[in-house]
Every structure is written in structure tokens, then in C-alpha cells.
Amino acid sequence: MIIEWKYEETEPRMLKTFLKEKKISKKMLAKVKFRGGQLEVNGEEVRVRHTLNIGDTIRMSIPIEPANPYLKPSEKPLDILFEDEHYLIVNKPAGVASVPSSTHREDTMANRIRGYVERNYYTHKTVHVVTRLDRETSGAMIFAKNALAHSMIDQKMRKQEVEKLYQAIISDVLIENHDFIEAPIGRTADSIITREVRADGKPSLTEYWVEERYSHATLVKVKLHTGRTHQIRVHFSHIDCPLLGDNLYGEESDYFFRQALHCSELSFQHPFTEQFLKIYAPLPNDLKELIEVLRGK
Template identity: 85%
Template sequence: MIIEWKYKETEPRTLKAFLKEKKVSKKMLAKVKFSGGQLQVNGEEVRVRHTLNAGDTIRMSIPIEPANPHLKPSEKSLDILFEDEYYLIVNKPAGVASVPSSTHREDTMANRIRGYIEKKQYMHKTVHVVTRLDRDTSGAMIFAKNALAHSMIDQNMRKQEVEKLYQVIISDVMTENHSFIEAPIGRTTDSIITRKVRIDGKPSLTEYWVEERFNNATLVKVKLHTGRTHQIRVHFSHIDCPLLGDDLYGEKSGYFYRQALHCSELTFKHPFTEQLLQVYAPLPNDLNELIEALRGK
């Protein structure tokens, strides 16, 4: 794959400084240098110490990425929300794991993306998972189509420049229309899976808005300001308002089989086009039916 930029500044600068500003990592540059890629300015191969001048055309070709032989392709269909030559954003159904594990090996979202890549015969075969969701959480997931695209959006993620909004149903009636939950989160001492609020945990901040109240539950929109494991589930359980159906941090529901949690919106500046991208994932049928049932109670 070839990425092209136009150098528009009037002051000269090194190619290395320019690529750093474009969020091309040192690891990516090493792949370009040693694994079959190439850097060109105005059609001539150069090194990163090359000085750029106004009007120069920079081209970077990145090495072809083979498929992981241990990741089996799945032919299950995808609900595609957005796709271009750099990113693929899909609406993950509940009950499907994001990546393979000892208990879920062959039909995860990564397997489905691998199958989609083969079907489309894309040049780069490696599956790059940018954002993950718990198996029983539905909603928008981002995949990158090559290592450079992954590296660039990952830097946005680390700087909290990818806004993620969720819709959740709380098993209680929330009184405040808008508030924050700020409480540090860390591992529980007796499990590698569960997390809890603890004084020595990592700083964690969750913001929420009430969208609709029911007799014994609340539909809430949630924004994560940090990205801790199980953050939404842990924070709402911490204030004694666990997610409906969340038997890990609350109580098992008699009428809803999973945590009522859906990643409904992603907003970020596209690392390549620099355009603001907003992607919406509609609520799945089970959550829509749950809301209608709650309205009738």
C-alpha cells in the first residue's frame, strides 16, 4: 500500500520530523526500512534525514502483511457501519467475542474480519483490532486495514482523541440527569477477570446522561473519559446501580440474558483524511425489545 502526502509548509524540515507529526511510529519506519517498504520524495528513494521543501511529494510504501495462519477465517456476515481503504468499523452482535481465546476459538469478530478480508482479496491480510468489546456487549468496533493505520489511530486512542459513547440500561432509577463517576479501578485480588474500585487503582472517569426513566430502570448515555477494563460495569455497580442483566457485577436478570450495554457512537478525526468521522451503531433488537417491555411495566 502507498501513502502520499504533499509538503505544504514554507520552512524546510526533515522527513523524519514530518513523519513523526503524521504519527508514523519508529516501529513502522523500521518495518518500511527492513521489510520491503520504501520512502520517496518526488519519485526518488530517500532516508529519513532528507530535508523537505515546499511542494515536495512524499510517498511511503508499506510492506505487504500476510495473514496469521493461526486465525481461522469465518464466513459469518458483518454489519458494516463504515469502510474505506484504511479502516473498517462494524456493529458487533452480543454473544460474539472480539478475539479468539481458549473458550472461543473460531467464531470471533477477528475470525469474521479475516474471512471478509479473504473474500474481498485485500492486499494486506493481517487483522488489526483497534477497539474491543466484551463478548456480551454489542456495538461499534474499529479494525485497521494495515499496521500504519493501526499505529496512527492507536496514538489517537492513547490521547483520548477517539470519543466512545454507549447506551446502557441501569437496574435502578437514576435521579440525576447528568453526572460523573470518578473512582480508581484495579484488579480484584482473587480473579484475573473482574475489576473493582480500589484506592490504588488507575484513575477512571465516566460521564453519563439520563435518556429515559422507567419504573425500575433507566436508559443512560455514557461517555468514557478513560478506558479501563469493564469501566462502565464497575463504575455503575460501585454506585449501587449495576447494569441490567450484568451477573458479573450485579445480579442475574430473570428476563434479560446479558449486560444491557451497547457501544452506539464513535467520533474521531480520521488520521489520514483529517476529516471528523462520526459512526453510529443502532441498538440491536434485544435492547429495543427490552426498552419497549420496560415502558409497559
């Protein structure tokens, strides 16, 4: 992959400084230098201390990334919401893990992306998972197509410049149309999986808006201002309104058998094109059917 820029500043500047302003990390520059990439100015290979002048054309080639031999490709199809040469955003179904683990090895979203990359003969074959979802949570997930794309959007994630909105169904009727849940979250003492609100936890902030109320439940839109593990599930359980079907932080449901949670929207400024993207993931059929059941109660 080749990235190209035109230097339009009137004052000379070191290439290293220019690349830093373009959010190219030191780690990425090391890959370019030692793993087969290249830096060129006006068609000639240069080092990062090269001085740029107005009108110069800068080209950076990214080393080819081989596939992980331990990640098996899956032939299962993808529901693609957005794709360009840098990113692939898909709508994950409930019941599929994001990445392999000891209990889910061969049919995760990472496996499906690996299969998709092979079927389409992409040059870069490494799977870069940008955002993850719990196995039973559905919705939009971002994958990067190369290490540079991953690095650049990861910087946006760290600065909270990638907005994620969820839809959830809460097993109680919420009074406030709009509110915040602010409570620190940490790991429970007796588990490596579950989390809880605790005084020594990390600061955590969840914002929600009521979209529809039912006799014993509420459909809400949720925005995460922090990204803690299980944050939405823990916060709503903390206010005694666990997600419907969430048997980890609430109670099992007689008519819905996963946590009623869906990542419905992602929005961010594209790191390369600077286009503002707003990607929608429609509700899956099981949540649509659940809403119809609740409306009829």
C-alpha cells in the same frame, strides 16, 4: 499501500522530522526500511535524513502484511457501519467475542474480519483490532486495515481523541439527569477477570446522561473518560445500580440474559483525510424489545 504527501513548507526540513509530524512512528519506519517498504521523494528512493524542499512529493509504501496463520477465517457476515481504505468499523452482535481465546477460538470478530479480508482479496491481510468489546456487549468496533492506520488511530486513542458513547440500562432509577462516577478501578485479589473499585486502583471517570426512566430501571447514555476493563459495569455496580442482566457485577435477570450495554457511537478525526467521523451503531433488537418491556411495566 502507498501514502503520498506534498511538501508545502517554505523552509527546508529533514524528511524524518516531516514524518514525525505526520505521526509516523519509529516502529513503522523500521518496518518500511526492513520489511519491503520504501520512501521516495519526487520518484527517487531516499533515506529519512533527506532534506525536503517546497513542492516535493513524498511517497511512502507500506510493506504487505500477510495473514496470521493461526487466525482461522469465519464466513459469518459483518454489519458494516463504515469502511474506507484505512478503517473498517462494524456493529458487533452480543454473544461474539472480540478476539480468540481458549474458550472462543473460531468465531470471534477477528475471525469474521479475517474472512471478510480474504473474500475481498485485500492486499494487507493482517487483522488489526483497534477497539474491543466484552463478548456480551454489542456495538461499534474499529479495525484498521494496515499497521500504519492502526498506529495512527492508536495514538489518537492514547490522547483520548476517539470518543466512545454507550447506551446502558441500569437496574434502578437514577435521580440525577447528568452526573459523573469517579472512582479508581483495579483487579480483584482473587480473580484475573473481575475488577472492583479500590483505593490502589487506576483513576477512572465515567460520565452519564439519563435518556429515559422506567419504574425500576433507567436508560442512560454513557461516556468513558478513561478506558479501564469493565469500567461502566464496575462503576454502576459501585453506586448500587448494576447494569440489568449483568450477573458478574449485579444479579441475573428473569427476562434479559446479558449485560444491557451497547456501544452506540464513535467519533474521531480521520488520521489520514482529517474528516470528522461520527459513526452510529443502532440498538440491537434484544435491547429494543427490552425497552418496550420496561415501558409497559
